[in-house]
Amino acid sequence: MNLSYIINRLGEDNENYYNAVAPPIIQTSNFSYKTVSDLRLAINDEKNNLIYSRGNNPTLDILVKKLAALEKAEDAIVFASGMAAISTAIIANVAAGDHVICVQKPYSWTNKLLSSLLPRFGVECSFINGGEISNYQQSLKPNTKLIYLESPNTFTFELQDLKAVAAFAKQNNLITIIDNSYSTPLFQNPIEFGIDIVVHSATKYIGGHSDTVAGFLCSSKEIVERIFKNEFLTFGGIISPFNAWLLLRGLRTLPIRMEKIAKTTSIVINFLENHPKIEKVIYPFSRDFPQLELAEFQMKCGSGMLTVLLKTNEIPKIESFCNALKCFYIAVSWGGYESLVFPVCSFVNDKEESPIPFNLVRFSIGLEEPEELIQDIENALKVL
Ligand SMILES: Cc1ncc(COP(=O)(O)O)c(C=O)c1O
Incomplete structure (x- = not known):
């Protein structure tokens, strides 16, 4: 799919909203149904229906399609902040007794989550120099579930070899998550190298106007659906339709x-x-x-x-x-x-x-x- 099509057209259906060229802000908390049986059918498949704006909302749906396509992912979820996306993506993939491998010097609040919040729930983390592939092997434990990357980080810009880390993770049955905020989906697409979940602070370049705090994750349909039905709907870290619309506007440029x-x-x-x-x-x-x-x-x-x-x-x-x-x-x-x-x-x-x-x-x-x-x-x- 070509970039200008994704940014200018994908997910938009102008005839459905008076041929307005700018998509509408559907500022509603919920959606009504003609019959109880229609509502029941929708509730049984909340991922693909409009029921309540803690799940889906039409303004957000346009944004989700564009962000997933930009990251060359099958699907995406948008959040109220980058940290809501990061916390949800990590927590969705660990349980008490698990171990995480994370690169040294991740974003400060990611560090807080992994070094002080998750240990309270029985999840431990090793912080490694992620530039050396042998370090992943050395810190691997029988209970390791997840590798968390930030390439580059946003102070000293150390990189990780995404292809090599993804291959190592696949061999050892580990999930990989990367914070790709620095590069934006325009300058790096980690899914192409085999990374499972890409997270972003959309507060930065995606919004681009310093007026919105937002985040998103991109992954396969299967992973996105699992996170949507469980952690996303439960934690409720949703973005408002208005802020989603600001991101749509930011994306145009x-x-x-x-x-x-x-x-x-x-x-x-x-x-x-x-x-x-x-x-x-x-x-x-x-x-x-x-x-x-x-x-x-x-x-x-x-x-x-x-x-x-x-x-x-x-x-x-x-x-x-x-x-x-x-x-x-x-x-x-x-x-x-x-x-x-x-x-x-x-x-x-x-x-x-x-x-x-x-x-x-x-x-x-x-x-x-x-x-x-x-x-x-x-x-x-x-x-x-
Ligand atoms: C690299 C990086 N990741 C994630 C975040 C968190 O994003 P947010 O502030 O949108 O929660 C930030 C915020 O500065 C960041 O710099």
Whole structure:
């Protein structure tokens, strides 16, 4: 299916809603039936019927079709946040007594789920350097059920070899889940490499306008149906029809936003790599990135996040640099139209204990012109 068809047409049925070109927001909690027997039939197959908006809703259905097709998956479920999608996908595949293998340094709240919440329910987790395939073998236990990946992660961008990990998981009968938020479905499709479940924070590039918190998972029909009927309907982490509609609107411009962002990012990186006050730039498509070859094999392109190591270890100087930026908001999150800066020292209290070096500064590049961003960084670097 071609990209513009998926984004502009798939799942839409304009004749059903007055030939409006923009899909409607069906803001309803439930749906009525003419007869009891019609309702009974629908309840027996809730996945494929409109009964109650904690399950299905027509605005969401359009979005689900598009997201599944973009990830080259059979089906999808949309959630109120990326973390709702991640928690649901993980919990749906473990039980008390199970063991999970997770990459080091996953997104902080994924880490919290695996390192402190799930152990309360008897699920243990080993965190490994996921770049080495032998580490999966070494941490495999008889009760291992799941491998959780994030490739690349969103601070230091380490990758995992998706094809090799998926093959290892299949041999050992393990489910694989990957957080693919960084790449978007446009720049990496993990299902093509054999990964079972792909999760996303749609708050980032998919929404793209920093006005919606949302998430989704994509997988086979069988896995999606199992999660839908059990964990999804039970936990109730649903997105509102209005927020689903905002994601539909965000999707219309995803390809042009990603193209512009990737181009601007490479221009900004070129400037940073040649600046005397920058020690290092970390980006999966940088010439000196240790896993560049793997990045080129499994990703189409790098997106708009990059991290720099300034030539200083002094936190007040790092803070002054960030405070001096005018075109970058100081903020968490990423993937919107606006450029952001997020220094690790804003959330690390103990420099020695932090798994991420405290002196890194992460940028999320938005839709501004590259010259404007470069000028701004150049001015701010003068404070060092
Ligand atoms: C890599 C990554 N995954 C997942 C999430 C969670 O997404 P959400 O904030 O939509 O719950 C985030 C949020 O920052 C993230 O950066």
